Amino acid sequence: MSHPQVVDGLLPAPVPVRFVAEDGTAVDPPAAYPMPAGEQLTEAYRRMVIGRRFDRQATALTKQGRLAVYPSSLGQEACQIGGVLALRDDDWLFPTYRDSVALVSRGLDPVEVLTLLRGDWHCGYDPAAVRVAPQCTPLATQTIHAVGMAEALRRKGEDAVVLAFIGDGGTSEGDFHEALNYAGVLRCPVVFLVQNNKYAISVPLARQTAAPALAYKGVGYGVPSEQVDGNDLVAVLSVLTEAVGRARAGGGPFLVEAHTYRMDPHTNADDPTRYRDAEEAARWESADPLARLETYLRGRGLLDDAGVAAAAQAADAYAARVRDRMNADPETDPFELFDHVFAEPTPQLREQRELLRAELSATEE
Template identity: 55%
Template sequence: MLPSQQPVRLIDENGSAAVGRTFKTSYALPTEQTLLRGYGQLVMGRRVNDQASALVRQGRMAVYPSSHGQEACQVAAAMCLADRDWLFPTYRDTVAVMARGVDPVQVMELLRGSWHGGYDPYEHNVATQSTPLATQLLHAVGVAHAAKLRGEDTVVVALCGDGASSEGDFHEALNFAAVFHVPVIFFVQNNEYAISVPLIHQSVAPSLAHKAIGYGMPGERVDGNDLAALLAVLDDAVRRARSGGGPSLIEAHTYRMQSHTNADDASRYRSDDEVRAWEPRDPLLRLRTYLSAAGLLTAAEEERIGAEAERVAAVLRDGLNVEVTVDPQDLFRFVYSEPTPQLLEQSDMLREELSREGATS
């Protein structure tokens, strides 16, 4: 059950096939076409991160937690799942949600400050993005348990960060999943920081993946900036879960290149030298080098991928520049299917107050 001594890596930082590594499982490189498709998603994800950050500066979004540098984790989490499977994302996992097919503008509704999550979870089997740390893990376990009771062929991937592994919900989710042997994969994106708290002050375990053994499930470590390794490790865990092998814990070693959100100043708790050390490990550049050397990424293909990323960015710009008409009655309309007397009273009070303001303006 113990993870590999070193994180699984199939393509090194220079964009070459990694050699000389021994892991607990024999992992094969994904097909070239799979990697090419994944590269397109990486380019799209990087462009989305840049565009969303710009929209925040323009006042069109309230906040944006960038996943710049973590896009490989996001893309792999979406690509390893079949349509019938479920993804449970966090607030930082917008790229993963889009990679599952959710409309880009709907994905950003939560982050622009709308009162709702923005999209129908049942349309693409993607739960709403979770802001409270680790609560989505319990929801993911519940869906996986329900699927098992119904005899459905469903696998659930639950995303979280290293900070979430310190939460009580993390323990409860892993313990329940292991005891009831449900088909869920806990995918921890270890980006080294829980906002400003470095991992060294969060856990003294050899790795977060080592925590899996305490629950009786296998753990694995993977280079979170190597899309090929991520796909191989996650595909293996999905096959295991789908065949009745139960839950897994996977720790992806990556790095948050930008601040926690636009409201954060990362320079207050980490050095520029630390950030620069991660720049050569960029998941997008690494895969681009590998695919170009293999003759798969032609100039025409690169142009096509770039054009598609720009199209998504334009969709975001156009969609988020549309002024939203706000109906104050939505505060009460969607709380219960049958409003309580208290809600009806509050609704009437607000309607009357707004009516008086309108009459005097």
């Protein structure tokens, strides 16, 4: 397997890497990046269909009061599914709050994934068991944690790789730059995937940076980079597979910028019509990553009507199971507030626990 960035230097391609055009037709990809296997692409399609249906169901759950908030990833499925498929089971994933689709695609229990957004726990799954860090709400802090994990894996002699998701807004945070510097100096096995969906809530990209592309931010830290069409699953999977393979082979960190678009509001509390126009949204909707991949696979004879129907049926069944489980009220124990603050409770925590116990007892009388 060739790793062209090691030879050619740090700069990304001048235009995003692409395998498939918006209309689903094939284009000539760069010779440096191989075509993923057909089986991988059909599996990616199946996961994207399920992921989108999960996303729609989670959005509906916010309207029903079952979730406190949900940050949709509609339109960003190629980035999230491509990232997951580029990893092995023993690799680590460090997600943001918008990456629930990636987590369920990696096999995590969807109800455990939604626990944070339901307001029950900060993290509903065991990170060590599934090798997925807690979904990160503060911007960019997970990138430093990802680098630390990558360095720990390297020192332990494991050949696992860490993939850190981050949004375009997060690249304006100091933590992101510290993470790149740390990763570049240590040459640890970490890949940063920037999902550039063009807006940090309501702030457009041009108000955040004057860089020609976010991928160029790796140059100053000695981190090779690439930019890719983030709505082209084939390109995302190819580029990330190469980046992960390079990191696993000892080539050090890598930065990938995926150009994509958030079709839905920032969260259910957001009104995107206040900061972006309908024409822009319609233009990006025509580049829908799921429709693009379906057309491409049909054209290659890798997908037919039966395959499309089977994926849709599996997605509906998945969403129904999520809906049924989320419609059950969770059993909560208010004293869990104190269970995982310190390994040994402090006197102050014990006092607070007793105050809560007394208050609850008074309300029951």
